[in-house]
Amino acid sequence: MAATKAAAKPDRSRVRVAAIGLGLVLALLGLGFRLFQVQVVQAEELAGQGLDQRLVTRDLAPQRGKIYDRNGELLAMTVEAQSIWANPDQVEEPLWVAQQIGGLLGVDSQELLTRLESDRDFVYLKRQVEPGVAEEILGLGVRGIYTHPEATRIYPAGSVAAHVTGFVDIDGNGQEGLEYIYDESLRGVPGKAVFERDLEGRIIPQGMTDIMPAVPGADLNTTIDLPLQYQTQQACLSALERTSAESCWVVVLDVETGGILAMSGAPVFDPQMRQTLDANCDPAEDPTCHAFKNFIVRGVYEPGSTQKLITVAAALEEGEVKTGTVFSQVADILELRPDACRSADDELFGCYQDFEEHETANMTVAEIFTRSSNVGTILIADTLGQDRLVSYIERFGLGSQTGVDYSVEAPGMLNFEAGCETCWASAAIGYSVAATPLQMAAAYAAIGNDGVWTAPHIVASTTDVDGNEEVAGLETRKVVSEETAVLMQQLLANVVDEGTGQAATVEGYRVGGKTGTANKLGEDGRYTEVTRASFVGMAPMSDPKVVVAVLIDAPSYRYRTGGAAAAPVFAQVMEQALHRLGVSPDAPVG
Amino acid sequence: MTASVTSIAKVRAAARSRAERLKTNNRTATALLVLGVVLIVIGLGATQSASSVVAIDQAEDRFYFFKRQLIGVGIGTIALLVTSRIPYRVYRRLALPGFLVTVALLVAVLVLGPVIGGSQRWLPVAGFSFQPSELAKVAVVIVLAHLLEKKHRLLTRFGHFVVPVVFTVGVIGGLVILQPDLGTTIIIGAAAMAVIMASESPLRYVLLLTILVVGAAWLLAFSDQYRVDRITGFLNPWENASGEGYQLIQSYYALSNGGLFGVGLGASRARWFYLPNAHTDFIFAIIGEEAGLIGGLTVIGLYVVLALAGWAVAARAPDRFGRMVAAGLTAWLTFQAIVNIGGVLGVMPITGIALPFVSFGSTALIVAMASLGILVNIAQAGVPPKT
Numbered sequence: 001m002a003a004t005k006a007a008a009k010p011d012r013s014r015v016r017v018a019a020i021g022l023g024l025v026l027a028l029l030g031l032g033f034r035l036f037q038v039q040v041v042q043a044e045e046l047a048g049q050g051l052d053q054r055l056v057t058r059d060l061a062p063q064r065g066k067i068y069d070r071n072g073e074l075l076a077m078t079v080e081a082q083s084i085w086a087n088p089d090q091v092e093e094p095l096w097v098a099q100q101i102g103g104l105l106g107v108d109s110q111e112l113l114t115r116l117e118s119d120r121d122f123v124y125l126k127r128q129v130e131p132g133v134a135e136e137i138l139g140l141g142v143r144g145i146y147t148h149p150e151a152t153r154i155y156p157a158g159s160v161a162a163h164v165t166g167f168v169d170i171d172g173n174g175q176e177g178l179e180y181i182y183d184e185s186l187r188g189v190p191g192k193a194v195f196e197r198d199l200e201g202r203i204i205p206q207g208m209t210d211i212m213p214a215v216p217g218a219d220l221n222t223t224i225d226l227p228l229q230y231q232t233q234q235a236c237l238s239a240l241e242r243t244s245a246e247s248c249w250v251v252v253l254d255v256e257t258g259g260i261l262a263m264s265g266a267p268v269f270d271p272q273m274r275q276t277l278d279a280n281c282d283p284a285e286d287p288t289c290h291a292f293k294n295f296i297v298r299g300v301y302e303p304g305s306t307q308k309l310i311t312v313a314a315a316l317e318e319g320e321v322k323t324g325t326v327f328s329q330v331a332d333i334l335e336l337r338p339d340a341c342r343s344a345d346d347e348l349f350g351c352y353q354d355f356e357e358h359e360t361a362n363m364t365v366a367e368i369f370t371r372s373s374n375v376g377t378i379l380i381a382d383t384l385g386q387d388r389l390v391s392y393i394e395r396f397g398l399g400s401q402t403g404v405d406y407s408v409e410a411p412g413m414l415n416f417e418a419g420c421e422t423c424w425a426s427a428a429i430g431y432s433v434a435a436t437p438l439q440m441a442a443a444y445a446a447i448g449n450d451g452v453w454t455a456p457h458i459v460a461s462t463t464d465v466d467g468n469e470e471v472a473g474l475e476t477r478k479v480v481s482e483e484t485a486v487l488m489q490q491l492l493a494n495v496v497d498e499g500t501g502q503a504a505t506v507e508g509y510r511v512g513g514k515t516g517t518a519n520k521l522g523e524d525g526r527y528t529e530v531t532r533a534s535f536v537g538m539a540p541m542s543d544p545k546v547v548v549a550v551l552i553d554a555p556s557y558r559y560r561t562g563g564a565a566a567a568p569v570f571a572q573v574m575e576q577a578l579h580r581l582g583v584s585p586d587a588p589v590g
Numbered sequence: 591m592t593a594s595v596t597s598i599a600k601v602r603a604a605a606r607s608r609a610e611r612l613k614t615n616n617r618t619a620t621a622l623l624v625l626g627v628v629l630i631v632i633g634l635g636a637t638q639s640a641s642s643v644v645a646i647d648q649a650e651d652r653f654y655f656f657k658r659q660l661i662g663v664g665i666g667t668i669a670l671l672v673t674s675r676i677p678y679r680v681y682r683r684l685a686l687p688g689f690l691v692t693v694a695l696l697v698a699v700l701v702l703g704p705v706i707g708g709s710q711r712w713l714p715v716a717g718f719s720f721q722p723s724e725l726a727k728v729a730v731v732i733v734l735a736h737l738l739e740k741k742h743r744l745l746t747r748f749g750h751f752v753v754p755v756v757f758t759v760g761v762i763g764g765l766v767i768l769q770p771d772l773g774t775t776i777i778i779g780a781a782a783m784a785v786i787m788a789s790e791s792p793l794r795y796v797l798l799l800t801i802l803v804v805g806a807a808w809l810l811a812f813s814d815q816y817r818v819d820r821i822t823g824f825l826n827p828w829e830n831a832s833g834e835g836y837q838l839i840q841s842y843y844a845l846s847n848g849g850l851f852g853v854g855l856g857a858s859r860a861r862w863f864y865l866p867n868a869h870t871d872f873i874f875a876i877i878g879e880e881a882g883l884i885g886g887l888t889v890i891g892l893y894v895v896l897a898l899a900g901w902a903v904a905a906r907a908p909d910r911f912g913r914m915v916a917a918g919l920t921a922w923l924t925f926q927a928i929v930n931i932g933g934v935l936g937v938m939p940i941t942g943i944a945l946p947f948v949s950f951g952s953t954a955l956i957v958a959m960a961s962l963g964i965l966v967n968i969a970q971a972g973v974p975p976k977t
Contacts, residue, residue, distance in 0.1 A: 016787040016796075017917050021901030024924045025894055033888045033930065034935045035845070039883040043846040050843025054859055198643070198862030206857040483880050 035470030037352045047560060054196040054207065058177030061151060064172060064187030067165055067179075068259075068461070069226040075161045076179070076271075078172070081152040083127040088116050090144030097142050106135055109474035117542040118126040127170055128152035133538015153179075160230050162457060163294050164222065164260075166407060167271035177294065178220060180407040185462055187218035199221050218462040221469075223259030228252060236266035239569045243533075243555035249295045249437055250569060251456075252577050253547040255445045255538065258454030258474060260404070263296050297406045300413070301551065302432035304373045304518030305355075305500075305562070306536045307393075307430030309488060310443060312369050313380050317424060317484045320383035323366045323491065330368070331360045331371070333374060334375040336422045350422040352378055352429070353562075355517065369491045370499035374514065381428035389424055390414060394454065395479050396443040398435045403455045403475060410436050430518060439533070441549035444513075444536045447492070447546030451485035453477050493541045503567035504537055506575045509584035512544070513570060515562030520554065530554050535566035539574050542586040546577045611973065615906070619674075619969040621899045625672070625892050626947060630955070632877065632889060633948035640861050641950060645896040647866035655869055655950050658718075661730055662952030666959030678912055678971070681964070685736035689758070692729040695722035696765035705955070709769050716848065720951035723774045726762045730778050731785055731811070731918030732761040733758045747790045755786060755799065759871060759918040773941030777926045779803065784921030788904060788914045812841030821939045835951040840865040840932050841872055849927045852882030869950045871942055876935045893927045903965055906972035916968045919961045923947075 038046065067076040084105065091097055102109030105126045105398045115123040134147045145433030153168045155161065165370035166177020174183030191214030196207025228443045252262040293299070335341050342383035345362035354374050381389050393399065400415045415432045426432035438456055446453035453473035463469045480488075483555075492512030495501045500515045516534035519527040531554045538544040550566040550573070552559070559565040567575060634656065641655035646653070681688075695713070701723050703710035712719035714845040737754035744750035759782045767775045783803075786796055812818050818832065826843075828836025844860035846855060858879045861868045868876050878886040900920025907913035923946045930936030944951050946958045 012793075013788050013790055013910075015915065016793075017901060017904045017913065020784050020917060020921055021897055021904075024921065024928065026895050027923070027928045028897065031931050031935060031937070032887055034937050035878065035886045035890065035931075036883060036933060038842060038845045039849055039886065041850050042842075046846030047849065050840075050859070053843070054865070128944055142648075196859060199864055202862075204859060204862050206853075207859065221805075236634060291875045382782050514608050587930040 002561055004258060010110050013189045020514060024548055049583045050352070051196070054198075054200070054204070056197045057195055058193045058195075059320055060191030060193055060211075060214040061172075062170075062190055062196060062214035063216040064153065064186065065182075065186040065219045065462075066249075067186075067220045068497070069161070069222055069224045069229070069438050070259075070313045071226065073226045074156045075222065075224065075226070076153060076155050076314075076541045078151045079105060080131070080149050080151055080410075081128040082131050082147045082149050083150040084114055084125040084129060084134060084137055084145065085369055086123050086145045086146065087121050088118050088123060091116050091122055092143060097145070099138055100136055100142070101145070104133060105129065113577075129463045153272075153523075155271045158227060158272075159270045160233055160264075161224060161226065162269055162271040164224050164229070164263050165267050165271060165514045176407055178222070178406065180357075181291045181405050182459065186217040186220065187466075189213070189215040196528060199246070219460045220289050220459045222458050223254060223257070223460050224263070224458065225261050225577075225580050228573075228576055228580045229264055232262040232264040232573050233266065233287075234571050235262055235572045235576075237268070239552060239565070240266050240320070240487075243552055243559035243565045245533075245552045245555040245565065247293075247295065247561070248569065248575055249299070249551045249553070251296045251438055251441050251549050252573060253441045253445045253456055253549075255448040255544050255547055256454075257460075258442065258445065258456045258476075259460060260456055260458045262573070263294075263458070265293070265295060283423060291582035294406070295551065296437045296549075297404060298408055298410045298436070299412050299551075300436055301532045301553075302431050302433060302518040303435050303440050303534065304430040304516035304532070306367060306440055306444075306514045306516035307433060307435075307448065307535055308372065308377045308428070309492070309514055309536075310396045310398075311377055311389065311428040312365060312491065313382045313396075313447065313480050313488050315365070315384055316487055317392070318384060318388060321365050321380055323364065323487055325365050326362050327368065327376055328362045329431055330363045330373060330376045330379065331374075332356075332375060334378060334425075336378075336425055350425075357571040366491055366494065370494045372495075372500050377429050378425045381424060385529075386416075386424035389428060390416070392429060393433065393480075395477075396446060397439050398433060398443065401458075402436075402438055402442050404438060405457050405459050409438075411437055412436055430516060435548045437551045440534070440536050442537060444549070447485050447488045448487075448538040448547055450482040451478055451480040453479045471513045480567070488542055489538075489544065491509060492537065496537065499565050500561075500563045501535065501537065504535060504570045504574070505579065506539060506571050509539045509574075509578055509588050510587045511537060511539040511574065512541050513548075513567075514563040515567060517563075528555070531562075531564035532561045534563040535562045537570055537574070539578060540586040542584060545581060545583050546574065548574045548577065595720060615970050615972045617908075618899055618902050618972065621895060621915060621965045622903075622962060622966050622969060625895045625899070626959065629889070629892050629947035630666075630959075632672035632949075633873070633945075633955075634894075635855065636657060636877050637641065637950045638872050639856050639858055639880060640781050642856075642872055643861050643863065644869065647863075658952060659950050659955070661718075661787075662955040665952070666956040668968075669956050669960040671962035673797065674966040675963075675969075678915060678964055678967045679909075681732045681915070682708055682736050682739070682911060686732045688729055689733040689762075692722065692726050693761060693765065695714065696726060697714050697763065700765065709771060711769050711771060718952060722953070723766045723769065723771055724953045724957040725776070726766055727778055727781055728919070728923050728964075729759055730762050731915055731922060734782055734785045735789075735911050735914035735918060738785065738791065738914060738948035739909075740854050741864075742790050742910060748795060751791050751795050752799070755782065771942075773929065773943035776929065776941065777830070777922060777943060779923035780925045781918045783853045783917040784925075785914045787813070790910065813901045823935070824939050827936065828838065828959075837866050837872065837940065838936050841875040842936065844872075844875040845935075848885050848886075852878075852880045852885055855880050867942075870944060871940070871949065872934055873949050874931050874945055877948075878934075890931065893924055896920065896927075897924045899969075900965060903969045903972065907968055908971050910974045912956075912968045912971065916965055919965055923958060923961065 095523045098109040098112040102112050166179040168179050170364045174180040192212045196204045198204055213387040232250045241246045249265040282418040310572050332354040334352040341351035352374050363376050401409045401411045412435045442456050461469050461471040496504050496511045501513050504513050518532050522528040533555050536549040538547045548570050550569045552565040555565040596737040637659045645654035646652050656855040699713050742752050763775050763778050823834040827838040858876050866870055904913045904916035907916050926946050933940040944954045
């Protein structure tokens, strides 16, 4: 009895043990089912969320395109630099660090100290320094100071081509000039890198990566001739010294193509020294700052006598006069309103005088132009009437943008107020008209190009990363007939040979051109004694290749005329231009 | 003549049955050893994979955790060889001294142990950290089995049943919960429960005790809203995705990333700091990510084999003590695996306990291997079940 009971008991506990075993196995099978749910049924959704948390997209900065001159010399390029930054949290002795690093970076150590004591965890100490400097700084072994590579824009020609290239901001965005207007082509297409990162931002080696490489920007092949650009700048700098002018601007145009061979000015600036550039700065107040200016494209002035080219060409083209047509009894003063010259507001209201007094005489059209007679030119314009005169001024490109590939071009304007009875006369001699130096150069180039106006431009072609070259098209229009153009060329040559522009002579070449001297308007709206002296001309006259326009702003009184201030600069630049282009001399020897 | 023939036949039959018995016993022992070896090898691989990133970050040696685990495997192998050769009945004599040593160690850890992550679990020993609570699991099983065996004739009286149970489980479980280590306490309770089930105590006592324990646990767990939130947080980890739910969500991401066949060994993404405790409590998620559903089911299957083999060992144990110990050890190892994997899969609360044989952790590994050795020893002494 006892034995059976004893035997039965282990059986009972065996059943219980089996129950435990069964329970454990069932639980494990349940887990297997759950595992199937997570790894197969819900896998797609869950794995997608997991991937999203790991994926990170980084933009790959494209290499910015280069800017070349016509000979393949570099005007702008992008190189790898190092940016120095700090995590102020980790910097243990900010004062010591600021003093150590300030000198190496050329940053004021007080300024550095302020940054190192900020409560942010990322501050730049200096961006885009040379790799050597970065190495030196890292070599100090200071905790919390780091570097990362960053592209920087450099301008190998320095200030020489600065007015052409413009510049980029610290982040490489085009701000001015070619850098601005061609920003989209130059910057290229950013790439993308998608990869899996760990929780601390490092790339997981086994992770997926999806890289769409950046497409480098296109290179710009400009029409600029760097040596000529340099000579132009030098000419301007010495002109400033000689004439004590505020500024000097010169543009050199290729007559046939409208390509700008040089475009320079003074004062100069270094496109890499961004911090000295400030659009609102006034150099008169702060001599260390430079407002970026390009008067050639953006500045407007009253062209004065250089405008007479258009007036005379229009009258010739319209058949109203011939070069030999005589105007009788041309005085040195003309009153378009009775007693205008005796009133206080003389020139504004119908009183016109020649620059120099002269005897009343019979003058041919050629003589009027050569001697730059205001009175005579107004008489010529009178044969056209206002409407035809204006239409020619517009045809020659004044009052609207030339379309040059440069940022923020000024259109200029024709100031013909309604009911203004004398504006046509003012316009005939270059007042009541506001033009850019580039517009004047293009107008003269149209005469040099036998009557065909060509839109000025700086970039001849762009070359993309695959070497495909895209050539910019030329925009041209017929302005006057070839006959008229050739007649005007002869008149321009006369001005230099025997008229007001004799200082523009270039040895070995026949040169033609026109001086301009326009009084500047004062703040009160009246004309002052201060002038803008200009000279626009071309050479060689046997077949004009180059137009040079020079504008000297506010020269000293001694150099107030175009002939005195601008013509010598013209001669200097023109000589260099002709040599650079290899143009054969066309003047008779001696 | 007849008698002698009969006796020869009897002897032959007895010899045959003994041979059969030994064959079966050896098969069970071999199964236990093989599954142990396989789990340990998987564990070593997974430990290396899951820990290398953290190891480089913390120790600048990608094999840092692997090497330590390898030392654990070495010591564990010695422990397994020793325990598999010690006749298990010897533990009856060691039970009470062992109990005292365990209690002393658990007290020591509460007095001397450094506070790590808000709890005291480790005693630093010769550059390693020793975890007395791991030892406590075996101790509870052996002591409880010893006491219930000693009192097996008196078990029909409730007092004689309940006093040893409450005493052993209460003292050891109480010391562990003071660390605090709720997960290990639950495992200890489950192991004790299995020992009781395998004892000859009347079923009504067992059920009563079960109701009391579950009831007490229920009251303890749900008396406090904070604890309720922690315990039920696994039901919807997205409710607190950056806090309580973070680890489980990362576990889901790892497992789902593995899919059917896994992303390949050493290619886990979760180990890149996303999944906390990847090489310890959540190593199963790394296995699932790298070896896929196939790998995960293989591991679960190995624990099924462990449960079945342990069940067989308990069923065939030649005496009550052996049965109780086998049932307790099997329940401990398997139940701990279930709680661990259940936490990783979001069907149970995360309790912070290791996956036996697999997770990084020397003490746990050594104790698990020693326990496996005891199971092997009991298996080899097995008798066929009476028909």
